[in-house]
Amino acid sequence: MADVYKQSFKQNYTHNIELSIFNCGLERCAPGQTWGPGIRDHYLIHLVVSGKGVFEVGGRTYEVVPGDLFFARPNQLIRYTADEAQPWEYSWVGFNGACANKLAAQLPFTDAAPVHHTQDLEGMRAALSSIYSSRGLQPQDEAAMVGYLYLFIAALMRETSESRPHSTSSSSQYVLNAIKYIQFNYSHDISIDDVAKSVGVSRSHLYRVFMLNVGKSPIDYLTEYRVNEACKLLRSGTLSIAEVAASVGFLDQFYFSRVFKRAKGVPPSKYMTSQADADVQPAPDET
Known part of the structure; x- marks a missing residue:
């Protein structure tokens, strides 16, 4: 595996109250690299593109492999750790806002199943990459990032509707x-x-x-x-x-x-x- 790296962007001030990106990026982790246990003040989705690791939430531990997305809600106590032998590489996006809870309810994650395996790893990876590529400090940059976030969420919602066709309440x-x-x-x-x-x-x-x-x-x-x-x-x-x-x-x-x-x-x-x-x-x- 190539050297570890981290490319990230953090938004400190947002204009869009409906849906705002807090941070995004991509990272190839060191063996055993961990975050937590701790909480976030926003929703957080990671997509594993290579390697593996474990995600801990709600007193349970989930093994996560390429193609898996793992999901954390605001104020949930979580920890995630890269494998010692095959540390993961992942992309992520953190978001919140007035509409975030409603959108999150339509994603393929539940408290009992916070990990979802996508059938379109490259498509999901490209969607997250588009969010990161649009990063910037100007309002137009935020608008572009949120637009790509909506497209990423829409792709996840399609996978939700395929597995739970009558999920919209x-x-x-x-x-x-x-x-x-x-x-x-x-x-x-x-x-x-x-x-x-x-x-x-x-x-x-x-x-x-x-x-x-x-x-x-x-x-x-x-x-x-x-x-x-x-x-x-x-x-x-x-x-x-x-x-x-x-x-x-x-x-x-x-x-x-x-x-x-x-x-x-x-x-x-x-x-x-x-x-x-x-x-x-x-x-x-x-x-």
Whole structure:
């Protein structure tokens, strides 16, 4: 085996709240090289392309070989170790975001089976390589990386549908429709009752399926979405705070400011100033 190496990219700030890449890369490990036990704050998928090793999660140990993908959820205690005689080479991507939990539920991984063997090793490897090749610190780079991540996830979803053809639940469809409604109507004075009515369920049922599929309540999702859309408008610097508030569905500018500060830790006026200051700083070199 050739010398060990590691090529990786870490994203420290993301613009895309729906689905964001935290890190990605490829690595040929040293014999016995291990990570953990520890936890991550994001979803993490590794694809083994050669060699072998073991993946430990939930008190169980899984032997992993070429063509296997192993999957970790946020805050799961995990450890993975390269084989002493045939240490593995793998590619990986780490991601999270408002839609990540819903997407992860449609992947071919479960708590009882966190390892999946793909029938298209080269296709999966190319998809992960495209994510890494698109790396960069600019918004357009992140957009390209997330686009390739969606294609990678879509490929995994196809393999899921082949093994579990009826895996898509009605609850996830309710959530998907509710999210679409929010994304198209957040700028209006909508309530969670409006969202629930749009998808044909009760407010309490919508709450339950959101907690199951997204990990947060509908009102928290709506508020977070509005605040992040407001951040985009504040960064542009072309609108007043009152205009931004109205544009993201807040009729009361002062209530908007309180909600924004609770979410971001600073009032919108200070956020706008900090973004203006950041724009005049030289861009950091990529490492």
